[in-house]
Every structure is written in C-alpha cells, then in structure tokens.
Amino acid sequence: MKALIAGALLALVAAPAAAQNITAPPPPIPEGITVEEIKVHGASLEGNLEGNEVDRQVMVVLPPSYRTNPDKRYPVVYYLHGFAIDGKNFYNYMRVPEAVAHNAAAGREFIVVVPSTLTKMGGSMYSSSVTTGDFRKFIAKDLVGYIDSHYRTIANRGGRGLVGHSMGGYGTWVIGMDYPEVFDSLWAQSACCVSPRTETVESATAMSAVKIEGVDQSGFGMRAGLASMTAWSPNPQNPPFYADFPLKDGAVDPLVMAKWANNSPLAMVASHVGALQSFDAIGADVGTRDGLIRDDTLIHEELDKFGIAHRWETYDGTHTDKIGQRFDEVVLPFFGEHLDAATAARPGERG
Amino acid sequence: MSRKLWACAAALAVFTAVPAAAQDQARLNWVEVHSPAIAGNLEGNSADRKVLVVTPPGYDESPDKRYPVVYYLHGYWAPVEAQQAGFKLHEAVQAAAEAGNALIMVMPDGFSKLHGGFYSSSPTVGDYESFVAEDLVGWVDGHYRTIAERASRGLAGHSMGGYGTIRIAMKHPATFSSIYMMSACCLPPQPIDVATARRVEAMTEADLANAQFGELAAVSTLATWSPDPTADNFLKVDTGLEADGTLDPLVNQRLAANSPLVLLPQYLPALNSLEAFAMDIGDQDFLLEGNRQFRAELDRFGVKYDFELYEGDHGNRIAERIRTEVLPFFGQHLDK
Numbered sequence: 001m002k003a004l005i006a007g008a009l010l011a012l013v014a015a016p017a018a019a020q021n022i023t024a025p026p027p028p029i030p031e032g033i034t035v036e037e038i039k040v041h042g043a044s045l046e047g048n049l050e051g052n053e054v055d056r057q058v059m060v061v062l063p064p065s066y067r068t069n070p071d072k073r074y075p076v077v078y079y080l081h082g083f084a085i086d087g088k089n090f091y092n093y094m095r096v097p098e099a100v101a102h103n104a105a106a107g108r109e110f111i112v113v114v115p116s117t118l119t120k121m122g123g124s125m126y127s128s129s130v131t132t133g134d135f136r137k138f139i140a141k142d143l144v145g146y147i148d149s150h151y152r153t154i155a156n157r158g159g160r161g162l163v164g165h166s167m168g169g170y171g172t173w174v175i176g177m178d179y180p181e182v183f184d185s186l187w188a189q190s191a192c193c194v195s196p197r198t199e200t201v202e203s204a205t206a207m208s209a210v211k212i213e214g215v216d217q218s219g220f221g222m223r224a225g226l227a228s229m230t231a232w233s234p235n236p237q238n239p240p241f242y243a244d245f246p247l248k249d250g251a252v253d254p255l256v257m258a259k260w261a262n263n264s265p266l267a268m269v270a271s272h273v274g275a276l277q278s279f280d281a282i283g284a285d286v287g288t289r290d291g292l293i294r295d296d297t298l299i300h301e302e303l304d305k306f307g308i309a310h311r312w313e314t315y316d317g318t319h320t321d322k323i324g325q326r327f328d329e330v331v332l333p334f335f336g337e338h339l340d341a342a343t344a345a346r347p348g349e350r351g
Numbered sequence: 352m353s354r355k356l357w358a359c360a361a362a363l364a365v366f367t368a369v370p371a372a373a374q375d376q377a378r379l380n381w382v383e384v385h386s387p388a389i390a391g392n393l394e395g396n397s398a399d400r401k402v403l404v405v406t407p408p409g410y411d412e413s414p415d416k417r418y419p420v421v422y423y424l425h426g427y428w429a430p431v432e433a434q435q436a437g438f439k440l441h442e443a444v445q446a447a448a449e450a451g452n453a454l455i456m457v458m459p460d461g462f463s464k465l466h467g468g469f470y471s472s473s474p475t476v477g478d479y480e481s482f483v484a485e486d487l488v489g490w491v492d493g494h495y496r497t498i499a500e501r502a503s504r505g506l507a508g509h510s511m512g513g514y515g516t517i518r519i520a521m522k523h524p525a526t527f528s529s530i531y532m533m534s535a536c537c538l539p540p541q542p543i544d545v546a547t548a549r550r551v552e553a554m555t556e557a558d559l560a561n562a563q564f565g566e567l568a569a570v571s572t573l574a575t576w577s578p579d580p581t582a583d584n585f586l587k588v589d590t591g592l593e594a595d596g597t598l599d600p601l602v603n604q605r606l607a608a609n610s611p612l613v614l615l616p617q618y619l620p621a622l623n624s625l626e627a628f629a630m631d632i633g634d635q636d637f638l639l640e641g642n643r644q645f646r647a648e649l650d651r652f653g654v655k656y657d658f659e660l661y662e663g664d665h666g667n668r669i670a671e672r673i674r675t676e677v678l679p680f681f682g683q684h685l686d687k
Contacts, residue, residue, distance in 0.1 A: 128617045196604050234616050237653055244616075258540055258607035262614060267604040270578055270589075273474045274388065274481065305581050306474060 020216055020223065021118065022085040024093035030101035032064030037088070040115070040146045045133030049242040050120045050230060052133055057116040058143065059091040060151065061100045063109040065342075073152045073159075075339035076111045077332065078139065078183075080164030080171045082192070083123040083224055087116030090165075099328035108336030110161075111151055115143050117171075121215060121227035125193070126164075126171025127263055128178075131234035131242040132227075139171070140179035154340050158280070161335040163187040165323050166292075169284075170194065173265035173299070176282075180275035185338040187283040187331050190319050194295040196261035197228055204247035212240040229256075232263045266295075269302045276303065281338040282310035285326065287317030374411050377444040379435070380404040382494075384459070386486040392477035393580060393587045394464040400482065401431055401460040404495060405444045407453040417496045419503035419685035420455045421678065422483065422527070424512030427467035427536070427568055431460040437666075438509075443674035452682025455495055459487050461512065465559070465571035465586075469537070470508075470515025471609060475578035475587040476571075483515065484523040502626070502686040507531040507677050509669050510638075513630070514538065517611045520628075524621035529684040531677050532630040534665055536638055538645040540607040541572060545598050548590035556585070576609040577602050612641075615648050622649075627684040628656040631676065633663030 029035055039055045046054055065072060081090030091114040100112050117124040117135055124135040139162075148155040162183040164172040169191025176186045199207070207225055210218050215226060226241070233244040233256045246256045261267050269276065276282065282303070286296040293314065300312045311334070315322060383399050390398035407418065425434040435458065444456050461468050461479060468479035492499040506527040508516040513535025520530045543551075551570055559567070570586065579589035591602030607613050615622075622628060632642045649656055659676070661668065 128620075130616075130619050134620065195601075232617075234619075235652065236619070237651060255613065258604070258610065258613045259616060261604035262608040262617070264604065264608075267601060267608045270605050271472050271576070271609060273578075274472060274478050305579065307580060 020084060020220065021089070021122065022093075023089045027092050027095040027097055029097045033097045033101050034062040034067060035097055036060040036062070040143055042133065042138040042142045044137035044142050045135070047130075048133035049131045049234075049236060050133070052119045052124075054133070056138070057087055059087055059096070059114040060147070061091075061096050061112040061114075062151075063100055063104040063111065063342075065104070065109060066111070066152070070152075071344050072342055073154050074109055074111045074342045075159040075161065075335065076113055076147060076151075076153050077161040077163060077335050077339075078143070079112055079114045079327070080126060080139070080162070080168030081114065081117070082164075082166030082168050083227065084220055086118040087114045090114060094324040094327055096327075099324070099332055102328055103332040103336065106333075108332060109342040110332065110335065110339075111147070111153060113143070113147055115139065119227065121230055122223040123167050123227045125167060125227055125231035125263070126175055127231035129231045129234040130236050131230045135171075136175050136178050139175050140182045144182055154343070157181060158184050158340040161185045161187070161339050163189065163327070163331055163335075164191075165189040166192045166319065170265065174263065174268065176279065177265070177268055177272040177275050180278045183279070184340075185279055185281040185283075185335060187285075187334055188296075189323055189326065189331065190286045190290050190292055191265070191284065191296055191299070192292055193228070194264065194292075194299045195266045196257070196264040198257060199225075199246040199252050201247070201250070201252060204245065204252050208245050208247045228260065233259045266299050266302055269299065269306060273306045273308065276306070276308045281334070282308065283313070283331070283334050284310060285313040285315060285330065287319065287322060288314050289317060290319040292319065375408050377408055377441040377448065378406045378410065379441055380406060384487055384490045386482040388481035388486050389477035389479065392473070393475045393578075394477070394574065396463045396468065396477050398477075400487075402487065403431065403435055403440065403458040404491065405440050405456040405458075406495070407444055407448040407455065409448070409453065410496075414496075417498045418453055418455045419505070419681070419687050420457060420491060420495075420497050421505040421507060421681045421685070422487070423456055423458045423673070424470055424483065424506070424508030424515040425458055425461055426508075426510030426512050427571070428564055430462045431458060434458065438670040438673060440673065442670070443678045446674050447678040447682055450679065450682065452678065452687070454678070454681065454685065454687070455491075455497060456678070457487070457491055459483060461515070463571065465574055466567055467511050467571050469511055469572060469575045470518060471575045473575045473578040474580055475574045480515075480519060480522065484519050484526055488526060498686065500686070501525060501528045503528075505529045505531070505681040505685050507533065507681070508535075509533040510536045510665065514611065518609075518614070520625065521611070521614055521618035521621050524624055529625060529627040529681060530629070531680055533669060533672065533677065534632045534636050534638055535630065535642060535645070537572065538610065538641040539612045540603070540610040541569075542603040542606060543569070543573065543590065543598070545592065545596065548592040548598060551586065551588065551590050552584055552592055554584070554586065572606070577605045612645055612648055615645075616652060619652055619654065622654050627680065628654070629658070629680055630656060631659040631661060631672065633665065633668060634660055635664040637665060
C-alpha cells in the first residue's frame, strides 16, 4: 500500500481538486494517423451498483496505411490506463499517435485501442464486481468484440496484445490470467497491486469513516483503497458503497482480506500456470525509482518459479517519467515481434 | 468420510458386471479420456483418465435420441471404481429413466497420487478443473448422443466433488446450467500453520503411504493450491516455511484464493445465472460448519438456492440421495 501511494505521489500532472483525476493536454497527431473517439457499450457493465457509465469512451488510433489500403487487416494492441485518470487523458499523456506513427515507420503497424475504465471511485481495478461492473469481461469480450466487428483487425488470438500501466498493468495480469484465449501476448508496465493489499485497524477505520459524498475529496490513497474494496469485496446488499469494508467489529476482517488476496496477481499465479504458459510472450518492466519495483520483482520471481517464460526489465525511471517513451520504444516493438503482422485481407473481404 | 466406510467401498471395488445386452438396464461404460490439461503434472498423475459413462436404458435402441448429461464429481480418498461400488450410479440412472428422466451420467476419475486433485488447477497435481470443464465435456459431447448445450448439462459432486462443483460452476458458467453440491468440503479457507508446514517438509514417501485421511488431505490440498515446481521437498509444494521459522503469508493467501467462500462475491453473476442450484448435507456431517458459513454468505449476497439438512453423516446416505434427490433434481431442471 505504501508503494502504491508513493507511486501515486509521482502523479503525472496536478489534478483539478474537484475530480482529483489526472489530465494531460492533447498530443500531436502525426500525418497519416487517424484517431477516432468512440463509445463502446459494455454489456458486462450493465446493472453495476456504483452507477458507472455502461457506454465507455474509447480512443482508437489507426496506422497510416489503414486509410490507404482498405484490404489490409491489422494486429490490435489494447492499452489499459492507471488509477485516477480516464482513457483519453492517458492516451494524451502517452502520446499514443506518435508511438503508432514511429512504429509504423519502422514497419510495425498496429491499431492501438485505449478504453476508459474510470469509475466513481477513480478506477475499475479491471476486476469482476457486481458493484463496479465486470471490467475484466468488458475488456476481453465486449471491447474486443466491438473492435473486431468495426475495424479491420486480425480477429483472432494471434493478432491481439494487452498492455497497461500501473492499475492497467495490474489489469493486464488479471485479465490475461482470466481470459488467456483472447490475447497472444502481454506486457505489464509498472504494475500496481501485485501482492495482496492489506489494512491495519487504523487504515480500515479511516476507510469506514468516508462518506459516499466525500469520496472525491478523500485523496488518492483513500480513493484507491475504496476502489479496491468495491472491486474486490463487493456486496450488493450493503449500500451505499455496496461492498464489505475491511473493518468488522473493531478488527480487520480476515475474510475481506482473503477476498482481496484472491485478486492479487501474485496469489493468482499458482492457480493460473497453464493460462500464463499459453501466451506467446509476456513482458514486464518497472523503473528503478518506482516504489512498485519490489512488488513487480516479486511477480517476476513467481513467474520464474513456475517456469513461465517472460521478459523482465528494469530501467532508470520513476512510476511515470519514461512510460510513454517505453511504450513507443520497447512495448510496441515487443508486440511487433510477437503478434501476427498486418496482412492483406482475403479478396472481397472488407472490414 | 470415515475411513471404515471407504475400506468397505474399496473392498467392493471390483467392477460390477452388467450384462452387455441388457438394454432394459442402465449400462456402465468404463472408458479412457485423454486430458491435455492434466498432462505434464509433477506427481505423475496420468493424463489418460478413467471415466465412467452411465447410459440410460434404451440408449442403443434409440439412435436418434439425444440426452441431457449429469457430470458427477466424486470425493476424496477412494479411487473412482470404489466410488462407483459405493454409490451405484447405475441404480440412480435406472431410476431416473423409469421416472421419465432418461439421462447420461458421467463420473471422471478425480484421484491423484495424494488421493484427490480437488478439481483445481496446479502444475504439481494437474489441471483437473480444465479436465472436467473442457476436455471431458468436449469428449463426452463428441462420443455420446448428448444434448450438447448448457441447458442440458448438470454438475454435481460429493465432498471434494461438492467443492469441485461450486468451483467449476463459478469459473465455467457457460458450460453447466444447474448444480447440486452434496456434503461439500473445503468451502472456507483452510490455512496451514507452522507445525503443519514443518511436518509436510519432513514427509517421506513412506509417511505418505501411512498417512491417515485428514493428514493426507491437508498435504493434497497444499499440492493443489500452493504448488512449487522448484521446492526442495519431493511433494513439490510451497509450505511457506521460512528459514527463520515463520510462515510466508503468501501461502495462506494462495489457499484462500481457492476457497469458494472467498471467491463467492466475484462470481455472483455466474451463480445467479444458474437455472437451479441445490446443496445438502447430513446433520451428523463433520463439514456442517463450513456449509453453514457458505450458506450464510449466499444468503447475505441474495443468491437463490435450495438446501436440505437430512439425517445422516458424511457418507451413509449418498448412494440413496443421488437416486432419490440429485437425479430427480436434474430431471426437473435440465432440458431434454
């Protein structure tokens, strides 16, 4: 938890006080790149108890030849954002259009898709919760299904990569483990929430004291705790948060802690070895000045223990200062190496 | 379940001969199903699994008829043949057919080196979960005249198999439409302590051979839920025992991550999507408390299910209840 807060304090850009979410200015869009801002209906999010948007904002970045070569089909890289930011601002900050242009110029053409999973608590945690909505399924099924049916994609496992930063790196691990059949390769950048989140009586008491109206003002760390709670210990019978709080009868409830641990990638690996081994490739990286390096090293070691091949890199950097550059220079080239390359469609086939 | 009961059941384990041409009777078909999900495990459990397929009377004479299927997951300790000897699935299938519910019943071999794979996914033990939910269902649909749809597939099990039933129902909601848990084990987390960890670390093959039911079950669940291919112990488990004598909390977190009580809130849509959900247990069963806790959580989350507490212990009325309760339940809920 300390690490998560430490990471968060390196926040990208000062956020407006009201929403406390991170913003970034629109990025340059190189010539030839097409950006579409669309909405994708999340059937898996219907009926969520937090009142989160069911039609989600999604940024779609198309490579230069997409418009000029209407017979071509492309691999797709799904890029998951972190906590307290939406998909569009994450796309802005990462300067995704430039990364797509650079890689296309080097012969690696992708469609990059950035969905927004911002929720009332500041982030979905990409988990399966009746309270937040089933965001794992939203990404793996609703979003992938929509993109495959609306764009000229290579619509099979070999043509799909999944990557994310921080909470999105966490999402990459858990969605990969739950839906291995959907994605060919994974990359986790500075993943958060890798080892089980725990609370003390003091921190749990503080969580219990937050009113639902006061969530936005409760601070990054508190919001991250509340978001974890609504994602990992949902309880449809307990309004207004619709979750089980970690504090019960003056002590930390071990059952709630166990539920949170069940959402920890580190605790999940041992039960998902087959899923993880089925990927074409897995990569993970973290900056040496990122507080999350300890956690991310733990999952690297856990993968090693189970003989799960993966690429593991640390670099001189913080939680945020090099992630856009690394997406461009390391992550997309990694997917270029592993995903099926863009190809001409069969005659008569149009997206 | 008592050791005595199983000693008895094992003694009867010789395959019951069923006359081959007796088409007025349910037929026992012992077959072998290859499971890629189990291949490569470190305990040396065979990827070629014994499976009992019980076809209803009239199956051969009705080549155009297709049947619903009830998958039945057996409990810990005794091999699949002894399970059949004790629980007589063919009598239940026969009775169901006579009541107008002709169906196929399938019991896969869930046994392992440590006497039970807990229908979970472990590199040490094998991925018994995918064996059942994917390899087996696919094979049965490909080799028997089933109605190969969710609405016509039921899942039931006893004890370890009751655990497997709820676990697989949560994780594979698209495969089964109705479930029945009998005297389910392992519902709350089963943490290990330092003393158990020390004992497991010191175990030898001879100790395994002499281990009692409860002792071996604890080792088996550890191999299933906290596997470690790099472990020094021959069991290839991570006991969590540290050099300084403390226990790595990650081990108990891994165990908890396989507990239905813990998994439950994240799989509410899966359980709420079931056509029917039943559980039962005897009033003298040693697993009453775990079942009570699980039901309290189901109630707290508003999940609908049928429950019956009956007079009996962990094993003494299972054969009867498969015949009088479980198959009639599926007869009522599966599409035919």
